[in-house]
Amino acid sequence: MRAFLAFFARSALLLTLSVLAFAYLGPASALASDASALQAELLGDARLESQAGSATLNWKAEHTGGPEPTYQLQRSADASFSDPKTLYTGPDQGRYVSGLLDGSYYFRVRARQGDTAWSAWSKPQELVVTHWPESRALSLMGIGALVFLATAFVVLRGTAKTEPS
Amino acid sequence: MINETILPEHTGWLLLALFSVAWILLGRYWGKKASGLDGYMLAGRSVGLALGTATAVATWVTSNTTMLAPQFALEFGIWGMLAYSTASFGLFLFAPMAQRIRQLMPRGYTSGEFVRLRYGRTAYLLFLLISLFYALTWMISMAMAGGTLLEALSGIRYEFGMTVVLGVCVAYTLFGGLYAVIGTDFIQSFIILVGVVVVAIATLSQVDLSQVHAHTQATRPALMHVMFPAAVMAVFNNLLFGLGEIFHSNVWWSRAFAMREGVGKKAYLLGGLLWLPIPIAAGFIALAAPLLDVNIVRPDMVGPVVAGKLLGSVGAIVVFVVVFSSIASSIDSLLAATADLITKDVIQQFFMPKARDAQLEKISSWVIVGLGVVTWLVCLPRVGTLATVLFFAGALVASTIWPIAMGLYSKKTNPRGAALGMLLGSIGGLCAYFLVAWYVAALVGTVISMTCVLLSTWFAPHKFDWATLDPSPPEDDEADTAGLEPQPTGGAE
Numbered sequence: 001m002r003a004f005l006a007f008f009a010r011s012a013l014l015l016t017l018s019v020l021a022f023a024y025l026g027p028a029s030a031l032a033s034d035a036s037a038l039q040a041e042l043l044g045d046a047r048l049e050s051q052a053g054s055a056t057l058n059w060k061a062e063h064t065g066g067p068e069p070t071y072q073l074q075r076s077a078d079a080s081f082s083d084p085k086t087l088y089t090g091p092d093q094g095r096y097v098s099g100l101l102d103g104s105y106y107f108r109v110r111a112r113q114g115d116t117a118w119s120a121w122s123k124p125q126e127l128v129v130t131h132w133p134e135s136r137a138l139s140l141m142g143i144g145a146l147v148f149l150a151t152a153f154v155v156l157r158g159t160a161k162t163e164p165s
Numbered sequence: 166m167i168n169e170t171i172l173p174e175h176t177g178w179l180l181l182a183l184f185s186v187a188w189i190l191l192g193r194y195w196g197k198k199a200s201g202l203d204g205y206m207l208a209g210r211s212v213g214l215a216l217g218t219a220t221a222v223a224t225w226v227t228s229n230t231t232m233l234a235p236q237f238a239l240e241f242g243i244w245g246m247l248a249y250s251t252a253s254f255g256l257f258l259f260a261p262m263a264q265r266i267r268q269l270m271p272r273g274y275t276s277g278e279f280v281r282l283r284y285g286r287t288a289y290l291l292f293l294l295i296s297l298f299y300a301l302t303w304m305i306s307m308a309m310a311g312g313t314l315l316e317a318l319s320g321i322r323y324e325f326g327m328t329v330v331l332g333v334c335v336a337y338t339l340f341g342g343l344y345a346v347i348g349t350d351f352i353q354s355f356i357i358l359v360g361v362v363v364v365a366i367a368t369l370s371q372v373d374l375s376q377v378h379a380h381t382q383a384t385r386p387a388l389m390h391v392m393f394p395a396a397v398m399a400v401f402n403n404l405l406f407g408l409g410e411i412f413h414s415n416v417w418w419s420r421a422f423a424m425r426e427g428v429g430k431k432a433y434l435l436g437g438l439l440w441l442p443i444p445i446a447a448g449f450i451a452l453a454a455p456l457l458d459v460n461i462v463r464p465d466m467v468g469p470v471v472a473g474k475l476l477g478s479v480g481a482i483v484v485f486v487v488v489f490s491s492i493a494s495s496i497d498s499l500l501a502a503t504a505d506l507i508t509k510d511v512i513q514q515f516f517m518p519k520a521r522d523a524q525l526e527k528i529s530s531w532v533i534v535g536l537g538v539v540t541w542l543v544c545l546p547r548v549g550t551l552a553t554v555l556f557f558a559g560a561l562v563a564s565t566i567w568p569i570a571m572g573l574y575s576k577k578t579n580p581r582g583a584a585l586g587m588l589l590g591s592i593g594g595l596c597a598y599f600l601v602a603w604y605v606a607a608l609v610g611t612v613i614s615m616t617c618v619l620l621s622t623w624f625a626p627h628k629f630d631w632a633t634l635d636p637s638p639p640e641d642d643e644a645d646t647a648g649l650e651p652q653p654t655g656g657a658e
Contacts, residue, residue, distance in 0.1 A: 051602065052395035053387040054240050056464070094462040098240050099385025131387070137394035144401020144608050147615060151408060151570060152258060158574025159261035162268075 038063055040071060040111035042125040053129050054098035061111035061119065069111040072118065076106045079124055084108075100129045172473070172481045177319025180485055181326070185333040188349055188493055189340070195348030196341015202522035205342035205529065206274060206505050207423040212347060214432055217424045220347045221256060221436025223354035223494035224416060226443055227303075231361075231488050232310055234444035235451035235468030237399075239461065242381070242388025244396035246448035251400065252407030256437030259411045263421035263429030265573050269634045276418035276569075277510035282634050283572045288584035292568075293510060295561045295587060296413060300503040301540065302558040303410075304496060308544045310465070311492045317466045318473060318485050327544050330489070334496040335537035338504075339530055343423055346497045353490040358439070360487030365446040367476050372453045380456040388452070399604035402559070406607035409562035412569045416502040450475070504532040556603040560594020563607035564614040571618055576629040582621020590614030 040061040074084040237245035281289040312327025473481035568583035594610025
């Protein structure tokens with residue numbers, strides 16, 4: 001009988017500890033499992049092109065609860081991210097990049113909720129910048145200047161001729 | 166998507182409520198002066214220099230000045246700032262044109278009326294399409310800016326902010342017509358100028374210019390290049406877009422008609438001078454963004470976000486009030502001027518030619534409400550950034566520059582050439598918009614239109630009688646208008 005009571009008491013204690021452990025660790029493990037499932041991705045085509053050296057990047061990470069994710073955006077000159085530069089860490093889900101010179105730029109993003117571990121990096125997005133030829137830009141500027149001067153001439157000469165003295 | 170705001174939502178709602186009530190009450194107060202069609206549509210044709218200058222500045226300081234000028238700086242660097250400020254040339258050149266308009270059409274109402282009398286039906290229909298499309302596009306971009314701004318600054322949902330801004334402008338324009346518009350413009354221009362000066366001084370006191378230069382050079386090197394191709398291409402495109410906007414739009418023509426004789430030229434010149442430094446000041450703060458490590462999600466929000474970051478809650482409130490004022494001052498002007506255009510040039514011309522002034526005044530009120538509803542419906546989906554929405558219209562308005570300028574000064578300008586210029590210029594500009602980039606559309610549109618107007622006038626000169634522009638002068642006014650008779654030998658030719 002004593003042995004039975006001892007067995008019963010040990011079982012009850014084990015059960016209580018198990019319930020407490022589950023109650024304490026359960027949500028954390030569930031959160032850990034959510035965090036590991038969190039995956040950020042850059043939206044849009046895998047390859048973007050720009051002739052003005054600028055683009056708007058957007059990203060997101062699907063999540064089913066918990067705090068709003070924090071994101072981290074990196075840029076590199078090569079697809080393997082051998083020399084990454086962190087551009088942004090925070091809650092926004094986009095960034096406007098501008099003033100880039102000719103070349104290819106690679107971007108990737110990751111996310112996390114609260115203080116959990118960062119998710120894996122997203123697939124990289126490539127931005128290819130090819131500025132307009134300078135000759136074309138200068139030609140258009142020259143034409144624009146001529147058209148403006150001609151317009152100003154029409155208005156000012158017309159005014160001089162028609163204005164009542 | 167922007168997740169960080171710089172003002173609590175309840176502060177945003179409070180500011181929105183305060184200024185909404187203020188604009189409506191002021192509009193009601195000034196609107197009491199409006200009597201008759203001339204009073205409602207043209208503020209009794211008696212606007213003086215102070216109000217005239219203020220309305221020119223306030224109307225031209227749109228949300229595009231405070232939001233797009235910084236975007237230009239962030240996208241095109243130093244060239245972008247300068248490119249945006251060239252829009253003041255539109256006001257400078259329109260100054261003498263305003264005098265000419267008043268001289269040729271002392272009883273005129275709209276820019277559409279001028280095109281109809283000067284060039285005939287074909288050009289008139291084309292012009293109406295362009296003008297109405299532009300007015301709606303501009304108004305949509307303003308209302309979108311209102312919603313976007315409130316959301317970025319305070320987290321008020323875009324749909325709610327946009328609805329309130331638009332609703333308030335419709336309400337006070339409805340109450341007081343152009344009197345209310347010009348009266349509120351006076352207060353709004355004062356707020357805008359003081360606000361921009363405060364933000365610019367505060368920015369300069371907190372950010373070191375050499376650091377901004379060095380940091381931008383390191384992180385966004387193209388912005389500091391003298392030969393930044395896209396920026397170089399954008400300079401004259403923006404200037405010509407500005408000319409096209411002002412030359413053709415009834416917003417500016419209605420003010421030319423509304424100002425007292427001799428006031429228009431001075432008011433537009435002064436307005437241009439006061440406007441010129443505003444986009445430079447607004448653009449400068451955008452260049453501080455990379456140094457301050459401010460994350461810019463939407464390029465058209467760079468100005469407000471940087472100002473808020475630099476100046477904290479007070480700065481955010483100042484920016485909020487300045488941009489709300491600039492948006493309201495443009496939307497109300499557009500509502501009034503576009504309602505005039507639709508009432509006089511569409512409804513009266515095509516459907517109710519014998520309508521009396523009282524009927525037209527009532528119709529104009531309904532048109533204002535209708536315009537507000539249409540704008541609201543188009544704004545709801547929130548498509549594109551401000552620049553892409555507005556620059557779509559650049560190709561169209563640029564094609565009107567030469568038909569308008571030559572039509573005002575040269576008797577020989579050929580009506581078919583003017584119509585062809587607007588048609589081919591618009592088509593060519595739109596092709597450039599889609600095939601090349603938005604920052605060449607206005608330039609291409611202007612070049613094609615200019616070529617059409619000049620060649621047609623060269624090969625088939627017209628003989629226009631200036632008196633046609635003032636068809637039915639009342640007998641008792643003859644003595645007053647004797648000195649304003651069009652010059653029979655005048656013209657640029």
